[in-house]
Amino acid sequence: MIKKKVLITGGAGFVGSHLCERLLKKGYFVYCLDNLVTGKLQNINHLIKQPNFELIQKNINEPINLKVEEIYNLASPASPKHYQLDPVETVKTNVQGVLNLLELSKRYNSKILQASTSEIYGDPLEHPQNETYWGNVNPIGPRSCYDEGKRCAETLFFDFHRQHKLRIKVMRIFNTYGPRMNLDDGRVVSNFIIQAINNENITIYGDGTHTRSFCFVDDLINGMISFFDCDDNFTGPVNVGNPEEYSILELARKIIDLTNSKSKIVFLKLPDDDPKKRKPNISLAKAKFNWEPTTNLESGLIKTIQYFSKILK
Ligand code: UDP
Numbered sequence: 001m002i003k004k005k006v007l008i009t010g011g012a013g014f015v016g017s018h019l020c021e022r023l024l025k026k027g028y029f030v031y032c033l034d035n036l037v038t039g040k041l042q043n044i045n046h047l048i049k050q051p052n053f054e055l056i057q058k059n060i061n062e063p064i065n066l067k068v069e070e071i072y073n074l075a076s077p078a079s080p081k082h083y084q085l086d087p088v089e090t091v092k093t094n095v096q097g098v099l100n101l102l103e104l105s106k107r108y109n110s111k112i113l114q115a116s117t118s119e120i121y122g123d124p125l126e127h128p129q130n131e132t133y134w135g136n137v138n139p140i141g142p143r144s145c146y147d148e149g150k151r152c153a154e155t156l157f158f159d160f161h162r163q164h165k166l167r168i169k170v171m172r173i174f175n176t177y178g179p180r181m182n183l184d185d186g187r188v189v190s191n192f193i194i195q196a197i198n199n200e201n202i203t204i205y206g207d208g209t210h211t212r213s214f215c216f217v218d219d220l221i222n223g224m225i226s227f228f229d230c231d232d233n234f235t236g237p238v239n240v241g242n243p244e245e246y247s248i249l250e251l252a253r254k255i256i257d258l259t260n261s262k263s264k265i266v267f268l269k270l271p272d273d274d275p276k277k278r279k280p281n282i283s284l285a286k287a288k289f290n291w292e293p294t295t296n297l298e299s300g301l302i303k304t305i306q307y308f309s310k311i312l313k
Contacts, residue, residue, distance in 0.1 A: 003029040003052060005067070007110075009060050009101065010074035012039030014180045015115070015173075018221050019072060020047055026225075028052065031066060035059040038077045043180050060097035064104050071112040072228070073101050076150075078117070080143060080271070081186030087145035094149030095156070102160045113169040113228050114157050116237060118278055119147045120172055128245075128279040131172070131237050141273040154237065167232045171224060174241025174280045178217030178300065179307035189214065189301075192252055193308045196261035206270030208249030211277045215242035216300035219293035223285060230289040239280035242293045251297075258301055 006023055010016040011032030016039065020032050024047065032044060033056045047053045058064070060075045076093050077083040083090045098114070105112040121129045122137030137147045160166040177189035195202050223240040246254075252265055285291045 003027060004069050005029045006070040007031045007033060007066055007068045008072045009033045012036060012044050016074040017043035017180055018217050022221050024050060024052055031056055033058055038082050060100055061092050063100055067108050068110050071101060071105055071110050074115045079185040079187050083146040084142055090145040091149045094153045098153040098156050102156060105166055106164050111167040114153055116154055116170050116172045117150050118172055118174040120151055122147060123275040127277055128281045130281045131239055131284055138273050143273045168235050169228055170236040171227055172237050172239045174215055175212045176215045176217055176220045178304050192255045193305055196255050196259040196263050197309060197312055199262045201266045202252045202263045204248055204252055204265055204267050209247050211245045211247050213242050213245045213279045214297055215293055216295035219295050223291045226289040226291050234288050238284050239282055240285055241280040243280055243282055245279040259305055
């Protein structure tokens with residue numbers, strides 16, 4: 001039987017490597033394209049010897065010619081620390097890189113998914129965030145390279161859809177955590193877990209009252225594949241995330257508890273443009289492809305803590 005070929009860009013990253021694994025299990029031939037800037041070979045080492053897996057070490061900013069039926073675009077640094085290291089490159093990846101992938105999809109009529117983000121909503125004035133909300137984004141701040149880059153990527157997806165009839169899927173991913181998060185990502189879940197395991201100070205930026213909603217990576221991958229495979233007429237944008245909202249202080253206390261840590265909490269300056277709250281309305285995902293997360297924060301954190309404990313040993 002001829003296998004369906006799928007291209008996963010950013011396939012060696014935290015979310016990408018889980019997606020590679022799942023689509024291999026579903027019987028696909030997986031091309032994993034990654035320039036390994038934030039992606040890591042360790043994330044895909046266990047897949048490299050599989051006959052249906054091929055790693056292509058490349059930047060999506062360069063033209064790509066590869067005949068595939070399906071494309072998932074997850075290529076972009078995603079944590080504030082990493083996307084702000086080279087902001088011009090971040091914009092390029094989300095504009096020039098996305099254009100290259102859309103051209104590829106046009107050439108071979110491949111269905112294409114964009115891993116968009118809750119950052120589309122900026123520091124939201126509407127809560128929880130519905131897909132109909134246009135957002136409150138600073139166009140010239142330190143987060144703009146990512147936020148505006150991702151917004152432009154959505155625009156390009158919808159223009160290619162209207163102009164060239166491409167089959168598109170635009171998914172807005174909210175904060176996600178789990179095994180294979182980068183140790184040095186600077187993200188709140190990875191930072192707090194590493195600090196707690198090492199009994200170091202837990203660094204809360206601001207007073208800890210600001211909120212996020214955390215989705216376990218397995219739930220996210222279920223949502224991503226279900227969305228991709230549902231009716232082509234449903235393009236999104238659609239929110240995928242966990243609607244349980246926690247303050248950053250609550251998260252810190254939970255992680256200290258679960259790790260039996262001796263860490264103390266310290267309060268540092270809140271970075272510029274840091275959104276004060278975030279929580280997805282996921283009723284559209286539920287209605288269109290019957291998805292909702294099933295992992296609660298505590299059980300997801302336990303699995304993530306186990307992963308980090310092993311890595312840090
Ligand atoms: N944060 C924090 N301490 C850290 C890392 C992050 O208090 O060591 C805060 C950060 O300021 C933000 C929230 O946690 O308000 C989530 O940050 P993250 O970088 O994980 O994701 P994003 O800001 O993109 O939602």
